[in-house]
Amino acid sequence: MSAAATPTTAIPAVSTPDPAGTAATAGTVMSGAAAPAPGPAPAPSRRGPGWGGVTGLVALGMLLSSGATLGGVVAYDQLSGSDLAPIVQEAPVSSAEARPAALSSGEDADWARIAELVGPSVVAIHVSTGSGTSQGTGVILDEQGTILTNNHVVEGAQGVEVTTSDGLSYPASIVGTDSITDLAVLRMDSAPGDLQPAAFADSTTVEVGQPVMALGTPLGLRNTVTTGIVSALDRPVTASGEESDGSDTTYSSAIQTDAAINPGNSGGPLVDAAGQVIGINTAIAGIPNASGQAGSIGLGFAIPSNTATMIARQLQEDGTAEHAFLGVTSKDGSSSEGGATHRGAEVVSVEQQSPASEVDLREGDLIIEVDDVPVGGAAALTGVVRGLEIDSTHRFEVVRDGAVQMLEVTLGVRPS
Incomplete structure (x- = not known):
């Protein structure tokens, strides 16, 4: 078992066991409703039908974005002007098969046309629980009514x-859930014959500054x-669940956007200009305002599409998901050399017979750093590792005894 340690940023410190093989820190939480003001606080929680407790992130509250949400999407070729043609492609696809993200400028994107064409891949999700009801968003994955x-x-x-x-409206059943990545797959019990699946871009091709659209029911x-x-x-986003050992804590290496996202957008898509x-x-x-609730301030977060499709494929197979495993316990750390300071995830211990060992x-x-992705602390390391494929090989940049060196690591499977 790995455990998190105290973060270096000026936010409430939270330590969380991490059986995935890397440690992480709090300071980000999935979006929701009631958010306490920044200050000493317990680990963020996802308890309840749609709203979760939170901790501060640089004096901000991070919230679980469920409550009333809606979203979905279909992909389109960017041809010329507003001429967009649907891509015939069922989702999810592997990252190797996914198309590159569209990087055209906001002036080039015909958002009205995109919104019109994307709409049929959007579903609203209404959930009944023992304590009431909540709503969410879904993205149609195939013509059989599978929903992410x-x-x-x-x-x-x-x-x-x-x-x-x-x-x-149609009844649906839960196919599988994964609290570690905060993803779930549903399937309509009796799907209509005209469903329009979404298509996904390769999230490794996403670039800072590219235009995007968020869909949902904020x-x-x-x-x-x-x-x-x-x-x-690659923003580290963390949220703890209901397990006392932290085994259901969510860690994401997220895409950050200034497209307005509010409570009600959970599960909805962030789409590119195509x-x-x-x-x-x-x-x-x-x-948070006086009631403890908060809305968009221009900082929203999305699970990258490659991670989402990887987990969705597993959930469709048998209702469960496995995760990549490194095999270290880490904490936020730093190392100085030549007048400069490196910040990253400091290894506290290494599990025997693990990929790290x-x-x-x-x-x-x-x-x-992992594959040119900066790792600023334990949470960032966990988010990056959990978004990678099992048995995949990656380049880790490590500072040891004041010198930077590279290690190639083939990730394993997180022990159950």
């Missing part, structure tokens, strides 16, 4: 109903779209 959404949207569900863009306002840009990549899904909206940062990762090593 957030785990926290359907957590505790006793009944699920989905509503398509034409206003017709604050209960169905069929709402907002536009903005990708404002950052209408392709590049992420599943899942979290917002907010400054096989490449001689050692106690005291500072992991600062």
Whole structure:
């Protein structure tokens, strides 16, 4: 078992066991409703049908974005002007098969046309729980009525109903859930014959500054779209669940956007200028008001599409998902050399017969980068590792004894 340690940023410190093989810190939480003001606080929680407790992130609250949500998407070729043609492609696809993200400027994107064409891939999710009801968003994956959404949207569900863009509602069943990545797959019990699946872009091709659109039902306002840009990549987002050992804590290396995302956008898509899904909206940062609730302040977060499709494929197979495993316990750390300071995930311990031990990762090593993705701390390392494929090989940049060196690590399977 790995455990998290105290973060270096000026936010409430939270330590969380991490059986995935890397440690992480709090400071980000999936978006929801009641958010306490920044200050000493317990670990963020996803308890309840749609709203979760939070901690601060640089004096901001991070919230689970369920409650009333809606979203979905289909991909389109960017041809010329407003001439967009649907891509015939069922989702999810592997990252190797996915198309590159569209990087055209906001002036080139015909958002009205994209919103019109994407709409049929959007479903609203209505969830009945033992304590009431909540709503969420879903993205249609295939013509059989398979739907991708957030785990926290359907957590505790006793009944699920989905509503398509034409206003017709259908009962649905949960195929599988994964609290570790906050993803879930549903399937309509009796799907209509005219469903329009979404298509997904390769999230590794997403760039900071590219235009994007978020779809959903923020604050209960169905069929709402907002536009903005990708404002950052690889943001560590964490939220603890209900397990006391932290085994269901969510860690994401998220896409950050300034497209307005509010409570109600959970499970909805973030799409590029061609209408392709590049992420599943899942979290917002907010400054809580007097009631403890918060809205968009231009900092929203989405699970990258490659991670979402990887987990969705597994959930469709047998209802469960496995995750990549490194095999270290880490904490936020730093190392100085030549007048400069590196910040990263400091290895506290290494599990025997783990991928980390096989490449001689050692106690005291500072992991600062994975495949050119900066690792600023323990949470960032966990988010990056959990978004990678099992048995895939990656380049880890490590500071050891004041010198930077590279290690190639083939990730294993996280022990159950």
